Amino acid sequence: MSGQQPPVALSTRSLVAGYERDLPIVRGVDFSIRAGELVIVLGPNGAGKSTFVKAIAGLVPIHSGTVLLGDFDSTAVPTHEKIRHGLAFVPQTENIFATMSIHDNLLLAANVLPKEKRSRRIADLYAMFPDLAGRPSLRAGQLSGGQRQMLAVARALIVEPAVLILDEPSAGLSPKIVQEVFAQLKAINEAGVTIILVEQNVKAALAIADRAVILVEGQLRHEGPAATLANDPIVAELYLGARRSGEVPTP
Ligand SMILES: Nc1ncnc2c1ncn2[C@@H]1O[C@H](COP(=O)(O)OP(=O)(O)O)[C@@H](O)[C@H]1O
Ligand SMILES: [Mg+2]
Structure with a gap:
């Protein structure tokens, strides 16, 4: 698209985060999403997807790097303050x-x-x-x-909220119900809410997303338009090849 792009709604710069100071799980992630986008975060189990979104929400310690909500630097801001700045987070469990x-x-x-x-x-x-x-x-x-x-x-x-983050809302649901939940999320997005969706249901999620990023071992390994990635073998490679990092192509 040319000309006027919507403003960046949320971004991370060189984000390093983890539960213990000497054990970074998210290792230098540059990510951004524009207002109105629906972006999915894919990646194998244990890649750090939940840690990434929890760090954005202020629920996991950030070691270095920044989290911006629009222009506002929310890196060191507590969760309830982030809510006031337009960020909502739906955790995977106990929500x-x-x-x-x-x-x-x-x-x-x-x-x-x-x-x-x-x-x-x-x-x-x-x-x-x-x-x-x-x-x-x-x-x-x-x-x-x-x-x-x-x-x-x-x-x-x-x-x-301006930005809604959801961590695997489809976990444990039947395929039919997943479709319903995703259709509802798409409608919410089309009503103007920017959405970051962590998902394991790759196919169904790509069908409603604008763009996808793939996290592997705490790093952003690949990203692209959802329509392109739906048919891109790199998605499967990054999933299946997660334990053979040497063979994983980098962008
Ligand atoms: N509460 C926690 N305390 C310490 N380590 C954790 C905690 N939760 C997850 N981890 C570790 O962080 C890494 C990434 O986990 P996670 O972010 O849950 O990955 P994903 O959501 O991609 O499956 C894993 O090695 C996991 O063991
Ligand atoms: Mg997770």
């Missing part, structure tokens, strides 16, 4: 309160909003997720896997 009702899950997420905005925003979310609207007092733990993910997404959207 809802199973013993609480659907409504209470949403109320709790809405707590960060000014009081007068809360009920309107929850009503917006119910309009977006009719499955949840029909039974606000149902305990979240009673929901199906797909509906639980939708509740987790609804909670994240309460604050009207």
